[in-house]
Amino acid sequence: MPEYWLHIEMRANAQLTALDNFLRGIWLECWGHLSQITIDRTYFISYDDPLGRDADTRRMNVRLAGVLEPGMTFEHEYDFGTPTYLRLRVLDERMGLDRRDALRLLARNNPLDWRCAVCGKPATLVCGICIYTGNAAWYCEECQEQHLCPEGYSEDYFLPVANSPRVGKCAYAR
Helix, strand or coil, X not given: CCCCCEEEEECCCCEHHHHHHHHHHHHHCCCCCCEEEEECCEEEECCCCCCCCCCCEEECCCEHHHHCCCCCEEEEEECCCCCEEEEEECCCCCCCCCCCCCEEEEEXXXXXXXXXXXXCCECCEEECCHHHHCCCCEXXXXXXXXXXXXXXXXXXXXXXXXXXXXXXXCCCCC
8 A cells, every 4th residue: 555655764773673663663563463574585584483494584683784775675564464565665875963763754644534435524443344345444433333344233343544554454553
């Protein structure tokens, strides 16, 4: 969903772990799911691999300067059961001010304008079932009971609308 985007600045000596934690905090975290970053067919994982690591699998405790350079694209995957895939790109590098923070948010998309399928008012809820089926999934609180979910109406299917590519997935509610 390219409508969701972030511009962040990171120190070259920051670790991939800092990027993973930042993305979890601003966009992804719901139940402490596993994640991985893929750079040039190498998988950097957020967890200990119980099957043993092979040559293409490493932990995320590596510095950005050792694995990324301007122009590169790479992927981040959060939650292997109900995954959210992010495509990331290194735009450029520059000499910055000496700061303590490993990264900072520079800009992000405005919240998307989802509308209620019944009345057209701004949606505040999304059906976690229908967001995948193509059925009307976006509702305001006043109209949610009119939702005709193929699974049958249940208040439990609704999640709050969030400014995140994880909206409507798992139990994401930020």
